[in-house]
Amino acid sequence: MELLLGVFFFILGAIVGSFLNVVILRYHTGKTLLGRSHCSSCGRVIAWHDLIPILSFFLLRGRCRFCKSKLSVQYPLVEMATALLFLGVFLRYSALFSSPYPLPAAYYLIFLIDLLSFCLLVVITAYDLKHKIIPNLIVYLFVSISFIRTIMLTPTANLIHFSGLVHLLDGPLVALPLFLLWLFSRGRWIGLGDAKLSLGIGWFLTLLPAVSAEVIGFWIGAIVGLLLIAVSKLEHTPLARRLFSRWRLSPVTLKSEMPLAPFLIIGLALVYFLGFDVTGFAVMFTT
Numbered sequence: 001m002e003l004l005l006g007v008f009f010f011i012l013g014a015i016v017g018s019f020l021n022v023v024i025l026r027y028h029t030g031k032t033l034l035g036r037s038h039c040s041s042c043g044r045v046i047a048w049h050d051l052i053p054i055l056s057f058f059l060l061r062g063r064c065r066f067c068k069s070k071l072s073v074q075y076p077l078v079e080m081a082t083a084l085l086f087l088g089v090f091l092r093y094s095a096l097f098s099s100p101y102p103l104p105a106a107y108y109l110i111f112l113i114d115l116l117s118f119c120l121l122v123v124i125t126a127y128d129l130k131h132k133i134i135p136n137l138i139v140y141l142f143v144s145i146s147f148i149r150t151i152m153l154t155p156t157a158n159l160i161h162f163s164g165l166v167h168l169l170d171g172p173l174v175a176l177p178l179f180l181l182w183l184f185s186r187g188r189w190i191g192l193g194d195a196k197l198s199l200g201i202g203w204f205l206t207l208l209p210a211v212s213a214e215v216i217g218f219w220i221g222a223i224v225g226l227l228l229i230a231v232s233k234l235e236h237t238p239l240a241r242r243l244f245s246r247w248r249l250s251p252v253t254l255k256s257e258m259p260l261a262p263f264l265i266i267g268l269a270l271v272y273f274l275g276f277d278v279t280g281f282a283v284m285f286t287t
């Protein structure tokens with residue numbers, strides 16, 4: 001049963017992922033989310049059998065059926081990522097589905113909140129990689145549902161006491177350092193969007209796990225940044241030019257703008273799914 005449900009959530013994730021691709025593509029373009037998908041090169045309507053999540057991209061060898069122009073790898077990557085995230089969230093909450101007695105409805109609601117949160121985070125990641133900006137509407141949605149999540153996970157009795165209310169500070173506390181970095185660098189080091197995202201991460205994970213997520217995110221971001229600089233330097237050597245002639249990277253230097261949000265979100269996922277903890281305190285989840 002658990003295996004069947006796991007397969008179900010994986011496929012559901014892949015389907016939701018292909019919808020997220022449409023959101024990423026059409027956000028801020030004035031186009032609605034309805035309407036058939038067209039090839040961005042030749043404009044032909046794409047048939048339903050060429051829109052099967054993950055599979056179609058490989059069956060078509062990454063090219064449009066009609067004009068043979070290359071399809072963006074964004075499509076299968078977003079679908080695969082969403083499928084794996086849905087499977088992961090399901091595995092974290094699988095007790096909800098195998099429990100012999102009914103559990104409070106709030107648990108199921110939090111399960112849905114987590115699925116929705118990861119959808120929003122996938123959109124933020126892909127959009128930030130593509131456009132180097134975090135869509136406001138999406139990040140505000142994530143912040144709002146993270147706030148609702150933290151309130152739902154705080155026992156009602158604690159909410160009227162200081163011990164519960166103090167959790168409402170988790171978001172602002174995690175966002176504050178990033179907000180200050182943004183303020184003092186006048187937006188040159190990080191964007192305001194990264195601070196908004198961190199507000200949501202703080203409420204989504206609670207304080208200490210969120211600090212872990214941010215630290216891990218900064219580390220991975222720094223490592224990837226340095227690797228990109230190294231590759232970009234090597235790219236101009238004759239050997240590399242022969243090896244890498246297929247991918248022309250734009251030169252990366254210390255001054256290059258690098259999106260931070262995708263790394264913060266990878267940090268969030270590592271803490272959420274694997275319980276990574278860099279603060280030295282055991283990560284304790286209330287669920």
Ligand SMILES: [Zn+2]
Binds near residue numbers: 065
């Ligand atoms: Zn085409």
